[in-house]
Amino acid sequence: MxxxxxxxxxxxxxxxxxxxxxxxxxxxxxxxxxxxxxxxxxxxxxxxxxxxxxxxxxxxxxxxxxxxxxxxxxxxxxxxxSTPSRPYPPQAPVPPIRRLENDRGRAGHPLRVAIVGAGPAALYTADELLRQPGVEVTVFDRLPVPHGLARHGVAPDHARTRSVTDLFTLIENQPGFTYRLGVEIGRDLGVDDLAAHHDAVVYATGASTDRPLDIPGAGLPGSMSATQVVSWYNAHPDHVDARVPLDHERAVIVGNGNVALDVARILATPAHSLAGTDISPVALEALRGSRVREIVVLGRRGPAQAAFTLPELIGLASRDDIDLRVQAPDGIDPGAASDRQRSLMLDCLADVAARPPRPGSPRIVLRFQAAPVEVLGEDRVQGLRIAATELTTRDGDVRAVPRPGTEEVLDAGLVLRSVGYRGVPVPGVPFDPATGTIPHRGGRVLDRPGGSEVPGAYVAGWIKRGPRGFIGSNKTCARETVDALLADANAGLLGRAGAAGR
CATH class of the missing domain: 3.30.70.20 (Alpha-Beta Plaits)
Structure with missing residues (x-):
């Protein structure tokens, strides 16, 4: 089988x-x-x-x-x-990574590397480094617990995905691995302190904030980021006491990526079904008293440009306790797909759109070609003004343009923005505000975009490449960075700054 x-x-x-x-x-x-x-x-x-x-x-x-x-x-x-099948070699090639050529470990002078951040990118980087002889790794993070988005970004009802932390535990148990948690770089330690006591520093701080929603009323109470809600129900120390108003029958999420679907699903799931998960007790108690019965997930563009993935859609569509609806003004055309997975997604959306309603069940509405215009309310959110959009193509990119005279108001007590993550600068480390990343060349930190390399400084993960990819995408990213670091170590370019600190 x-x-x-x-x-x-x-x-x-x-x-x-x-x-x-x-x-x-x-x-x-x-x-x-x-x-x-x-x-x-x-x-x-x-x-x-x-x-x-x-x-x-x-x-x-x-x-x-x-x-x-x-x-x-x-x-x-x-x-x-898998159809049609393609010719493949008998075994998948394993990507090579260079070896640390010197004899530092046996000479009593290990290669000491600091990693700033304790999420997936940091742990994969540590794993690749600790496979080398004579390497010691210290992982710094401002939070008292590690694992970043793998702990605080995965929905509590996705137990399988959260189990990736078991792999991280194996990495942490390797000889040469040390944590320094509750230490914030720029407050408790500076980048110069790290450089003085380590041969190299890898910044893997991720993308810890969200992109803003630049419309009037976005600052009203009840208008917040989906990231905050995810952190709230996952007991993130910064957000465990966040106030998420659940006293209105409708919530609206602007953006239709996987995070938006996660939040919509959690808000629509009966509290008793979440009781056996890792959800925050504070959030669980709030959800027990929730009045939310409909969650509208807005996408500016059409179904063919949906940001969520096929497996997430299939998982949501398979729920028999949720009334999943689809609103696509221009219809759903599987022929508009760019690949097989996208075609299957459109087929799935078409099947959902043809379903009869499920009266009495909490409803999630995937609404396409709708753009937010203004968050409405006086002292708190009372609704969201939206406008229908039409799609145009420019330089191969499909864009959504509001249609004049098509505005309407959705009554709502909660408006969540889910339009992407963004990196935060580390004090003393170069940062490109245009991309929200640390400028780099092949994982080596640059003093400015397109500038010169900063000796002994490296970057991995979302703060390196932007918020894209999955948890394991950081493994390939980390390998590139570690390969660059080892090349510099083999060339004798590391260890000079740290020598005075030992």
Missing amino acids: PHVVTQACCADASCVHACPVNCIHPTPDEPDFATAEMLYIDPDVCVDCGACVGACPVGAIVPDDRLTTGEQVFLDLNAVL
């Missing part, structure tokens, strides 16, 4: 390299790996050995005879994605 991938890919690729017959695709060396929303297993090649099951850090691979009712759709999805 073949095995089946049953959720969005974490992009770690451990399963790919564990497979002895190269039946899991796309692999990291294939051009569509970086953009694939999920991997698939070719049922004609799979030999049912189960090696991928143990390798997957989020428990997403299941034998086809153990699929739940809600997962059966992934059996067909894997088969569709």
Whole structure:
């Protein structure tokens, strides 16, 4: 019996390299790996050995005879994605990484690396470094607990995805790994302090804030970011006491990525169904008294440009306790898809749009071609003015333009913006405000965009490449950065700044 991938890919690729017959695709060396929303297993090649099951850090691979009712759709999805099959080598190539060539470990002078941040990018970076002889890693984070968005950004009802922290625990237990939690760089320590006591510093601080919603009324109480709500129900120390008003029947989320779907699903899920998850007790109690019965998820563009992924949509569509609705003014055209996964997504949206309503169930409305104009209210949010949009194409990019005379008001007590994450500057470290990232060249920090390299300073994760990709995408990103760091160490370019501090 073949095995089946049953959720969005974490992009770690451990399963790919564990497979002895190269039946899991796309692999990291294939051009569509970086953009694939999920991997698939070719049922004609799979030999049912189960090696991928143990390798997957989020428990997403299941034998086809153990699929739940809600997962059966992934059996067909894997088969569709693997057709037509392509010629593949017998085994997926493992990307090489250089080795630390000197004898520092045995000479008593280990290569000491500081990593700022304790999320997935930081932990993958630490793992790659600790595979080398004679390396010591200290991970700094301002929070008292590690794992970043893997802990505070994954919905509590996605237990499989949250289980990636088990992999991080294995990394933390390696010899040479040390945490310094509750330490904020720029407040408790400066970048000069780090450079004085370490041979190299890797900044992996992620993208910890959200992009603003630049419309009138966005500052009213009850208008907040979806990021805050996610942090609230995940007990993030900065947001555990946030006030999320749930006293109106409707909430509106501006933006339709996976975070928006996560928040909509949590708000629509009965509190008793969340009681067995890792949700914050404060949030659970608030949800017990919630009056929210409809969550409208707004997308400026059409279904073909939806920002959520196919597995997230399938998971939501399979819920029989939620009335999922789709509003697409210009219809849903699977022929407008850019690839097979996007075509399957449009097919799924069309199926949902054709469903009869489910009276009595909490409702989530995926509303396309609708742009926010103004958040309405006096002392708090009372509604959102929106306008219908029409789609135009410029330089191959599909854009949404408001249609004059089409404005309407959605009554709501909560308006959430979910229009993307953004990096925050680290005091003393170069920062590009245009991109919200640390400027770099192949992972080496630059003193300005396109400028000169800063000796001994490196960057990994979302603060390096912007907020895109999945948890495991940071593994490939970390390998590039570590490869650059090791090249500099082998060339004798590291260790000079730290020598005076030892």
